[in-house]
Amino acid sequence: MSDPARQARALALLFGGLVAVWLVMLNFGALGAVAFRAEGLTALRNSDWAAVRFTLLQATLSAGLSVALAIPIARALARRQFFGRGLLITLMGAPFILPTLVAVLGLLAVFGRSGLVNQVFDMLGLSRFNIFGLHGVVLAHVFYNLPLATRILLQGWAGIPSERFRLAAVLGFSPRDTFRQLEAPMLRDLAPGAFLVIFLICLTSFSVALTMGGGPRATTVELAIFQAFRFDFDMGRAAMLALVQFGLCAVAGVIAWRVALPSSLGGGLDRPVQRFDLGGRGLRLRDAALIMAGAAFLLVPLAMVVLRGAPHVAALPPEVWQATGRSLIVALGATAATIAMTLALAHAVLALGGKRGAGLEWLGLAALAASPLVIGTGLFLLIRPLANPRDFALLVTMLVNAGMAMPFALRLILPDLRAELTTQGRLATALGLHGWARLRIVTLPRLRRPLGFAAGLTAALSMGDLGVIMLFAEREGATLPMQLYRLMNAYRQDDAAGAALVLLGASLALFVVFERWGRGRAGT
Amino acid sequence: MDVLALEHVTSTQGDFALAAHWAIPEGALVAVVGPSGAGKSTLLGAVAGFVAINAGRVLWQGRDISRTSPSLRPVSILFQDNNLFPHLTVFENVALGLRPSLRLTVAERQRVEGALARVGLVGLGPRKPAQLSGGQQSRVALARVLLQRKPVMLLDEPFAALGPALRKEMLALVAEICRETRATLLMVSHELRDAETIADQLVLVSDGVAHAPAPTQQVLADPSAALRNYLG
Incomplete structure (x- = not known):
């Protein structure tokens, strides 16, 4: 008979491992690509x-x-x-x-x-x-x-x-x-x-x-x-x-x-x-x-x-609203990616435990010292031989933002997950709660508050980020912060002021919506 | 016939070690007594699969279950605390004993209601555990054990926080459930009197050894040196 506890552990290690590989690639691989492709x-x-x-x-x-x-x-x-x-x-x-x-x-x-x-x-x-x-x-x-x-x-x-x-x-x-x-x-x-x-x-x-x-x-x-x-x-x-x-x-x-x-x-x-x-x-x-x-x-x-x-705000040109839509997509995508990656990594950290778990945790936090522009440059050079990097502007922005937000999300989620495991891990194991069922019935409801906070933080950070996108995007396909930067540079002061307010409102709204969700019906 | 056997089992954690080599027959109600820190919980943990054993085997009906993960062992267990998920309703907490996915058929929902009725909690299904008294919370956990229908019930002092009268009530309920489901009981007890009321056998844990079970009346009438030490 297959053992669900072992399967769940293997799954946690597999997903956590994939995230770890991705983080290594992002934090160190991109740098290698820059060095390698530089042709001297x-x-x-x-x-x-x-x-x-x-x-x-x-x-x-x-x-x-x-x-x-x-x-x-x-x-x-x-x-x-x-x-x-x-x-x-x-x-x-x-x-x-x-x-x-x-x-x-x-x-x-x-x-x-x-x-x-x-x-x-x-x-x-x-x-x-x-x-x-x-x-x-x-x-x-x-x-x-x-x-x-x-x-x-x-x-x-x-x-x-x-x-x-x-x-x-x-x-x-x-x-x-x-x-x-x-x-x-x-x-x-x-x-x-x-x-x-x-x-x-x-x-x-x-x-x-x-x-x-x-x-x-x-x-x-x-x-x-x-x-x-x-x-x-x-x-x-x-x-x-x-x-x-x-x-x-x-x-x-x-x-x-x-x-x-x-x-x-x-x-x-x-x-x-x-x-x-x-x-x-x-x-x-x-x-x-x-x-x-x-x-x-x-x-x-x-x-x-x-x-x-x-x-x-009322008189803003349509490009600003289009850029707002793009930024919202980037922000929500980055949020989903961050939460998924953080949960996978946190589970793997706890499944491994000890020194190896701590090493994995360190990897998750390493992005705190990473440079988005270095990563962006590396990804640009990696994509270039295969396709036009401009086509991937939003995807790359999303993924880099997700990587940047991960240290914060991990810091918020890991302690609560650890606490949940110590207080209720044995009960869940004894009842045969493993894998997805455990995630759905126990872990996610119990971690709602830190999850909501981490999601809000990621969404807001990603909404307002002006970094990697500057390397990739052309005239079209700008995010809202990039559009705002263009307006500022063109001395279109009124439009810039309006766009800034839209950006502020969108960032705050994203944060508040997620954070509220986390607070609502928090398990006691 | 012996159903649960510990064969030269030792479990070492740091400089603490516990050894056991005995078996208990089907349907026995066994109390585990001994000084605190002697390893009573370790003994239950080894049977349940939460504590690793370094040597020996745990056998169930002659089958080695030493490496089986907890949920696949023929045991249900109640811990000292955290026996309920605080964010789930009473109904959901009980239903977990039937389906860890919480996806129940109509017939299964009726069985959950039936278990709640059996422990005297009709109509309390929609409540959260925090809205119940300590005694009621224990009943919820017992209703789940009832649904799990596992042949061995392990109790690691889940009623320790209750008053004497309430604890007696719970133990009576446990004894009834064991009789109904023909389950074998292994319960840690601090109160020798509790052990006396429901257990027909006693296991004394002291000095790193879980001694073989012996009939309660006989043990109490003629206590061994180790038990006399414990009783003081």
Whole structure:
């Protein structure tokens, strides 16, 4: 008689293995293709080394500033209780799913040439400042990552047991003592991880550098790959740059792997710990100012996108709506692929267990340090001898997006799957629940919440992604972010504002729909 | 005739080892007693297939089932906790004993309703386990065991969280079910009194050995040195 338990295990290992092979191909094979097809590597020019230096500089500054600013804001948020606190913390998760170009347009509306800040400068008779260049790139990255850093650190504060604060109160600690004895040790644990996560994110920055960078002096490696590929069609240089980028990411990834990375996606942040070190009026005012400044930095650009875009949505040209449709297909396809691959890999990780399981898990997370442009270039070169790569623009975008979202999905799903297996695995096994029946009756209903969250995250990230598609697509077949980029480049400001609002709405809607689905009827 | 036999079985986990070499006849109601940590759950796990054995064989009607996966063994098992899926209804939880796919024919649905009625839970099918009392939850699990119709029932203290009166009620129900289905029972027990009420044989687990079963009355009337140690 065939043994269903063994069959199920074999199936899990088979599918997980296929996913693993695919990930290896995506993360390493594409690089090999670039190196192989380059027909000899071209030496890097001085401008390429400038790109490497710029990449490291902006990533260091962006990560450093994000964490440094997040510390006082998270501290103020952790000890204050006010109306709308929960909402504000929820909103801090929003930039993560915010399309880069939308953020850039919002920032331009505030800090750009004719933005709010320069209008104030005009009134005061000060000379306008130019946002493009290093400070523009760093500003956009901080806008993106300050909320992420704040949430990571807030989790650290939430993790300090309230009994310690009570003890501190009994011992008569001042806020400064509390900081030194309770908060600083937590920061020493968490801040390096937060810095590294943001550093990694900024290392592969493409669309921010594309839009906020200023010419050759503010070009990231990722952007240089794109330029070498698209404008010069110099495969040798693109390959060389891809190798450099891979090296940078690998080194940073290995360091990040050593320092345990914090997970920023967990819940439980909306419950403030009862605190006794609230200090006097001065401290309260300072905290309020910090929280308001942080909120304004986050919310004003977003509000500007909505205000500027709303009047122009109705008059958008049909290309924008067609691009929206294409982007929705890409996003939904990437979501389905990510969820399927993540479930397969997670099952295989747990079926293998031990060191080999951990190795498989590492492979799933490796994409965190992968460069989409390198992967895209590799896939382009792999497809070219067989077919016209342009025909595969959407499919490749979908698959690369799915690969990029996988580390996040795996981090969300694996812990819950592991917990489900420990609490109810034996029962399911004893009842002969295996394979598809188990997935349908037990696993999927139990994992609904993380699945919904991961799906929402993937869909929103994929909807807003501007990366690989830039290598592949021609005039036709653009996604919405690409269409938006074209409108911006053509100085069609009104259409761009309208399209940005559509993109923002679509990303948020995708996230909310999936996340709601995950929350509904969650198994108790 | 002996139906379930443990042949020179040893199971080692780290520096813990359990050995057993005995058999029990069909329809026997056996209680497994002994100090905590002695290996009572390990013994049941080895029979159910959740604990690997390093040596020896587990035999069912003379057939080696040592390598058979849990769901294909002739046993049903109730664990100390997590015996129900919290996201499934009472009806679905019971129906899993009949069809793990939950795709039931009309006749099978009636059998599930019948099992629920048998354990006194008429009309509670649509509820979720969290909406039931502890005793009712135990009854749901027993209704599923009833439907599984496996020849051996293993209980790893599933009623430990219930009060004494309720536990007695459940054990009476278990005894009835075993009699009806002519099942053989192997139950871990902390309370010697529980064992006394329903078990006709006792297995003492101590010092890494699961001793051969002996008639309950006889064992209690003339306890061995190991049992005297355990009883204190």
